[in-house]
Amino acid sequence: MVAAAVVVAALALAGCSAQSAPSPTATAAPVTLTVYAAASLTDSFADIAKEFEKQYPSVKITYNFGGSSALAAQLVAASPGDVFAAASATTMKTVTDASLVTGAPQIFVTNSLELVVPKGNPANVTGLGDLANPDLSIALCAAAVPCGAAALRLLAQEGVTAAPDTLEQDVKAVLAKVELGEVDAALVYRTDVTAAGDKVEGIDVPGADRVVNRYPIAVLKSAPNQTTARAFVDFVLGTTGQAILTKAGFGAPN
8 A cells, every 4th residue: 555655646647737746755865956057047946946945855856057168068978967957948958959858958048138237337338339438347248158149149230239248257357357347348138137236227229129049958868766757847937936947037939
């Protein structure tokens, strides 16, 4: 009877979504999930971890945040992990091409770019064209990371040739340059401007809504507990996860 009860509990967890599945407290030992996630997800995924761990008390989420291209390279180099949440389909493709995921990646949010300047806008930046001003100090993401690739598409679309003074490996590093007043302007995701609060000021860019990054998420084949990893992905896609991401400024998946 005890064995049958354990089997029933395992089947229930596998068949339910993260929003309705029972907490995996019946496992013999606590479970640690390692989630590789794009730097732009740092704040919202921290909130998701808190809510997920409330529902699943035996699970501890450990994050590895960074530029999506660098995270993909780590996974291809056999770094262990359970879930990968990237900021673009291109970086996820690096991992899927290496046959490192289980099932098809799913888009869970979208994001677009916004100009950001230090509080008070001391350089009087007014629009995207100011990124071409050699007298201003400009920061962009490197082209290899999703925020940099999106910046290049937006600049080309609007006919602006930017003159960046620094190219950073993830969007949080770009934002830090602005918060510290080390640059006059930068391009970051709208969600990063929201997360920074009154430390910076955002300037809407006409046409930015036509350059949209779609974020995919997938369970990795290396995940030792596939069911719990799937539960985390389902939680991100579910009601609570989507509410947290929407509050952070992310767009709905499409």
